[in-house]
Amino acid sequence: MPDYEKLTRALEARGFRVSFFPTGEEAAAYLTGAIQGKTVGAGGSETLRQLGLLEALSRENTVYSHALPGADRAEAIRQAALAQVYLSSANGLAETGELINIDGRGNRVSATLARHETVYFVVGRNKIRPDFAQALDRARNIAGPRNAVRLKLSTPCAVRGDRCYDCQSPDRICRALAVLWAAPTGVGTTEVVLIDQDLGF
Numbered sequence: 001m002p003d004y005e006k007l008t009r010a011l012e013a014r015g016f017r018v019s020f021f022p023t024g025e026e027a028a029a030y031l032t033g034a035i036q037g038k039t040v041g042a043g044g045s046e047t048l049r050q051l052g053l054l055e056a057l058s059r060e061n062t063v064y065s066h067a068l069p070g071a072d073r074a075e076a077i078r079q080a081a082l083a084q085v086y087l088s089s090a091n092g093l094a095e096t097g098e099l100i101n102i103d104g105r106g107n108r109v110s111a112t113l114a115r116h117e118t119v120y121f122v123v124g125r126n127k128i129r130p131d132f133a134q135a136l137d138r139a140r141n142i143a144g145p146r147n148a149v150r151l152k153l154s155t156p157c158a159v160r161g162d163r164c165y166d167c168q169s170p171d172r173i174c175r176a177l178a179v180l181w182a183a184p185t186g187v188g189t190t191e192v193v194l195i196d197q198d199l200g201f
């Protein structure tokens, strides 16, 4: 089990707002209560999909995500970057407070650094590791290959399903790495929503 007390202290010391929920259901209820009447952006996220968050938020907000059925992909990415609120998960989170995401198109990592009122990182316990090196290793060798398998890509990690091969495949989904050492300043609030449940890749 992650050391949530240590993690919360580390994140708060780095300027993040932190909330904690035992289950995804409780976290989803919190977020749908906190986000109302807003434009909301999100990239592709298995965590958000598992929680049904984008559909739930669509009831009281205008949600832009290329992951929503029937979405105009390019327009959804453009509008998501401009939204008042942005949601993402993380590929790795260190108990020392560093938050890591790897991206293929770059829309998700760039949007998490852009000017929104609030950015929420919704993070299941399976993303948490004791330190930065292990969190980065998790992002590269677990999140990357599992997403490549999910997307049925022609990459060595998708074929073997075991680790990252630092491939140069045209299908490579690991093209940008963003590490938040601290909550960005001057861009609104950055909140990490911790959930004591395995979610996403």
Ligand code: SF4
Residues within 6 Å of the ligand: 140, 144, 145, 148, 155, 156, 157, 158, 163, 164, 165, 166, 167, 168, 169, 171, 172, 173, 174
């Ligand atoms: S760099 Fe290539 S091999 Fe490594 S996880 Fe990404 S897609 Fe897979």
